[in-house]
Amino acid sequence: MATKDFRTPLSKARGNGASGHGTEHVIHQRALAVGLLLGFIYAATSILFFTNLSHQAMVEWFSNPFNASVMALLIIAAAGHFNLGVQVVIEDYIHKPSSKALLMLGINFLAALIAAIGILSIIKIYLGA
Amino acid sequence: MADSIQSKPLSPHLQIWRWHVTMTTSILHRATGVANLAAIVVLLAWLAALAAGPEQYAAFQALIGSAFGRLVLFGCLVSVSYHIANGIRHLLFNLGIGLDKKTATISGWVVIVLGFTGAIKMMWLGYRALGH
Numbered sequence: 001m002a003t004k005d006f007r008t009p010l011s012k013a014r015g016n017g018a019s020g021h022g023t024e025h026v027i028h029q030r031a032l033a034v035g036l037l038l039g040f041i042y043a044a045t046s047i048l049f050f051t052n053l054s055h056q057a058m059v060e061w062f063s064n065p066f067n068a069s070v071m072a073l074l075i076i077a078a079a080g081h082f083n084l085g086v087q088v089v090i091e092d093y094i095h096k097p098s099s100k101a102l103l104m105l106g107i108n109f110l111a112a113l114i115a116a117i118g119i120l121s122i123i124k125i126y127l128g129a
Numbered sequence: 130m131a132d133s134i135q136s137k138p139l140s141p142h143l144q145i146w147r148w149h150v151t152m153t154t155s156i157l158h159r160a161t162g163v164a165n166l167a168a169i170v171v172l173l174a175w176l177a178a179l180a181a182g183p184e185q186y187a188a189f190q191a192l193i194g195s196a197f198g199r200l201v202l203f204g205c206l207v208s209v210s211y212h213i214a215n216g217i218r219h220l221l222f223n224l225g226i227g228l229d230k231k232t233a234t235i236s237g238w239v240v241i242v243l244g245f246t247g248a249i250k251m252m253w254l255g256y257r258a259l260g261h
Contacts, residue, residue, distance in 0.1 A: 086162075089162075
């Protein structure tokens with residue numbers, strides 16, 4: 001034996017699921033869900049009750065930094081929550097390693113694209129569309 | 130021997146199973162979660178149209194206001210509304226609340242009803258905001 005390993009097999013395995021990060025996945029999914037819920041309730045009620053959905057009214061709504069920030073965070077949380085959720089769906093139904101890896105990569109890119117399009121649009125509206 | 134085998138509960142079988150609402154809510158949660166991509170696309174189109182200017186926004190409103198657009202929007206709202214309602218149910222499950230069979234069955238029906246009523250309510254609020 002080249003190097004001596006003092007850790008027992010149990011101590012190395014403890015806290016690790018099948019892929020070593022299942023707990024974080026579950027907790028992140030829930031944390032994003034709570035954020036999404038709060039953001040959705042705020043954005044939906046404030047837009048549906050206090051605007052007439054016209055271009056001018058929406059530009060005014062987005063000119064408020066808090067509103068623009070909530071909408072940006074809502075898009076980020078939606079992309080993240082969607083990414084984590086679809087990952088589980090792919091893991092459940094796709095078993096061929098190459099297809100699985102490609103789909104996982106694709107979903108990550110899709111989530112990043114959703115966040116980028118959303119944030120860029122919100123910044124543009126905020127600065128005056 | 131044969132009796133003892135037969136009296137044991139069997140695992141779910143292709144031909145021997147009973148439909149139950151908690152099964153449906155679980156399947157619908159996954160299905161609506163994936164379908165919510167459509168809702169995200171509509172939301173992004175709305176944001177992009179807003180950012181592009183009044184003309185593009187008018188074109189977006191015309192598209193979403195068409196019969197097909199309204200149908201798609203209503204479908205998106207049902208999907209999102211159900212996913213939110215059942216999502217809250219799941220968060221309560223995670224806190225250990227409502228896990229017994231009777232409560233889970235009742236709350237299952239509740240979230241299905243809330244999914245539809247929530248979507249109808251949002252459509253109605255949308256029409257009201259537009260002044261219809």
